[in-house]
Amino acid sequence: MTEPAPQPPRDEIILAVEGLSKRFGGVTAVDDVSFNVKQGELLGVIGPNGSGKTTLVNLITGFLQPSTGRVSLKGQDITGGPPYRTAELGLARTFQMVKPFYQLPAFKNVVVALFSPRVKRLAGGAYGDRDAVAKDLLEEVGFERDSWVINKQASVLPHGYLKRLELARCLALRPEVLVLDELFSGLSLAEVASLVPVIEKLMVQGMTIIMVEHRLKELFRIADRVLVLNFGQKIAEGVPAEVMAQPKVRGAYLGSESED
Amino acid sequence: MAAQDTSKQVTRRRERLDRGIKVRSEDIYALNSWREALYLLAPRALPVVALVLLQLLAPEYWQRVLISTTVFALLAISWDLAASSGMVCLGQALFFGVGAYLAGIMNHYLGLPPGLTLPLATLGGGVICTVLLLPVLRLRGIYFAMFTLILPLMIERIIEATKVFGGTEGLSGLTPFAHPLWESFLTMAALWVALFGLRRIMASDYGLVLKGINDNDRAVMSAALNIYRYKAQALFLAAATGAFAGAFMTHSYRFVGMPVFALDYSILPIASAAVGGLGTLAGPALGAFILVPLSEMLRGLGGLRIVIYAVLLVVFTVGLPEGVFHYLRRKYTQFERWTEVGK
Numbered sequence: 001m002t003e004p005a006p007q008p009p010r011d012e013i014i015l016a017v018e019g020l021s022k023r024f025g026g027v028t029a030v031d032d033v034s035f036n037v038k039q040g041e042l043l044g045v046i047g048p049n050g051s052g053k054t055t056l057v058n059l060i061t062g063f064l065q066p067s068t069g070r071v072s073l074k075g076q077d078i079t080g081g082p083p084y085r086t087a088e089l090g091l092a093r094t095f096q097m098v099k100p101f102y103q104l105p106a107f108k109n110v111v112v113a114l115f116s117p118r119v120k121r122l123a124g125g126a127y128g129d130r131d132a133v134a135k136d137l138l139e140e141v142g143f144e145r146d147s148w149v150i151n152k153q154a155s156v157l158p159h160g161y162l163k164r165l166e167l168a169r170c171l172a173l174r175p176e177v178l179v180l181d182e183l184f185s186g187l188s189l190a191e192v193a194s195l196v197p198v199i200e201k202l203m204v205q206g207m208t209i210i211m212v213e214h215r216l217k218e219l220f221r222i223a224d225r226v227l228v229l230n231f232g233q234k235i236a237e238g239v240p241a242e243v244m245a246q247p248k249v250r251g252a253y254l255g256s257e258s259e260d
Numbered sequence: 261m262a263a264q265d266t267s268k269q270v271t272r273r274r275e276r277l278d279r280g281i282k283v284r285s286e287d288i289y290a291l292n293s294w295r296e297a298l299y300l301l302a303p304r305a306l307p308v309v310a311l312v313l314l315q316l317l318a319p320e321y322w323q324r325v326l327i328s329t330t331v332f333a334l335l336a337i338s339w340d341l342a343a344s345s346g347m348v349c350l351g352q353a354l355f356f357g358v359g360a361y362l363a364g365i366m367n368h369y370l371g372l373p374p375g376l377t378l379p380l381a382t383l384g385g386g387v388i389c390t391v392l393l394l395p396v397l398r399l400r401g402i403y404f405a406m407f408t409l410i411l412p413l414m415i416e417r418i419i420e421a422t423k424v425f426g427g428t429e430g431l432s433g434l435t436p437f438a439h440p441l442w443e444s445f446l447t448m449a450a451l452w453v454a455l456f457g458l459r460r461i462m463a464s465d466y467g468l469v470l471k472g473i474n475d476n477d478r479a480v481m482s483a484a485l486n487i488y489r490y491k492a493q494a495l496f497l498a499a500a501t502g503a504f505a506g507a508f509m510t511h512s513y514r515f516v517g518m519p520v521f522a523l524d525y526s527i528l529p530i531a532s533a534a535v536g537g538l539g540t541l542a543g544p545a546l547g548a549f550i551l552v553p554l555s556e557m558l559r560g561l562g563g564l565r566i567v568i569y570a571v572l573l574v575v576f577t578v579g580l581p582e583g584v585f586h587y588l589r590r591k592y593t594q595f596e597r598w599t600e601v602g603k
Contacts, residue, residue: 083478084483084484084486084487112485
């Protein structure tokens with residue numbers, strides 16, 4: 001048994017987003033959004049299509065420069081990236097549209113992430129056997145160890161595997177905060193059901209997670225809090241059941257009642 | 261009747277099986293027999309031995325052709341290395357020309373011998389080209405390619421307009437190599453160092469990062485890797501390889517002038533890569549060894565030479581779209597046989 005790493009006290013704010021806005025020409029994709037994420041919690045971000053969820057993720061992770069606003073991770077300003085610095089400081093993300101290295105064997109996808117200086121730093125200056133660690137990580141996200149799948153080129157893997165591969169590549173960085181951009185999209189009910197325990201296990205280990213998700217039913221089972229976006233604005237934030245009871249949230253998803 | 265015939269053909273398919281050899285199974289690197297050792301060594305040793313023999317036995321004219329072929333093979337390797345790291349270059353002439361001029365300048369103005377100009381031009385050329393392209397490393401695909409295409413043409417015009425380094429006349433009467441044989445073996449040695457050395461780098465975990473950048477640079481960034489640093493390093497390796505080729509040619513011709521920035525040096529590496537097969541470094545080198553001698557053989561045909569050359573290029577790329585190298589490797593490592601489909 002390995003000694004569990006000392007956890008920082010829960011409730012400590014690990015990620016702070018203040019007044020974040022992004023304008024593309026005349027369109028305001030994200031409009032003055034502020035929120036905090038506490039150590040060890042799972043925050044769900046939901047909203048109808050085009051409400052700015054993925055733009056928000058891109059802003060937080062440094063892939064986009066915000067027009068105004070500030071993002072800080074553990075008190076350190078990470079506004080506007082560059083993305084490799086944001087990741088270096090411990091904020092890892094998956095992509096909604098999977099971005100594997102198609103030419104490489106599946107486990108080598110994870111080896112690329114294990115090559116990063118952050119991994120070396122956290123391991124105390126040594127990389128260790130990257131191939132073995134990559135296979136451990138793939139097992140953690142639900143690949144069968146030593147199956148033919150992990151040696152296959154990523155280009156021939158089915159979508160469900162690629163989603164897991166994205167997750168493994170993030171976990172390789174041993175991140176402080178994990179941002180999952182629609183991890184469940186395009187997966188079958190069975191696939192989602194098998195992925196939920198993976199996330200629950202991360203939560204037990206004290207990982208802070210932001211989940212952007214369309215699959216509300218699955219999300220609400222595991223989320224501590226949710227944040228609702230509509231037309232780039234935050235319209236609600238709180239415990240899932242309470243948030244979904246609010247008329248303006250129902251209106252955003254189902255159409256406003258006043259319009260009838 | 262005709263329909264039946266085609267249906268008969270469909271019931272058979274080509275089956276491909278990997279040749280059984282222990283060393284192919286990922287982790288085990290124990291060679292069990294001389295046969296297995298030979299199986300691995302032969303495809304690597306054969307071209308080395310063949311080239312040495314050719315260089316020693318061929319008539320003098322073809323020895324010269326072999327030298328310039330080797331130089332183009334180096335350029336093709338340089339192109340493929342950059343392309344494998346997500347930087348498609350249309351301007352190998354930049355690397356070649358900068359290396360060539362550096363060697364010429366150091367020899368002509370400072371009187372340095374080839375033993376010094378070659379390594380200095382290789383390193384210096386690598387640094388200069390990397391610095392020149394540093395501002396556009398953020399560009400991807402065709403935008404980066406356009407910039408690399410323009411740079412050598414621009415430098416050519418600058419030399420013409422400002423008349424620096426001999427202007428249109430160039431620098432002539434440079435120090436030759438001590439002995440023609442020494443010249444042959446130097447290019448060959450450079451080719452094998454570049455080919456096997458860079459192939460080893462690309463096979464390492466560092467090479468994985470470069471291939472990852474080629475595949476998906478945003479995913480590499482999200483893995484906390486500064487892609488611009490890696491791209492600059494890969495660019496340096498590619499540029500240094502090309503600059504050596506240029507510096508070598510300067511001393512081989514005892515002359516350097518504006519033609520070193522000509523389009524030929526940009527186009528032929530790409531054609532070699534297309535014929536030989538991308539992404540292996542060995543493929544483009546093999547492509548150069550097909551195209552350059554072919555072009556020489558056709559020299560006697562006069563005006564139609566280019567037409568026939570072009571037709572042969574089309575035949576190669578249509579007939580073997582994967583590239584000659586990939587085709588040969590597949591034939592070497594796999595059995596093929598026809599098997600019945602279904603019952």
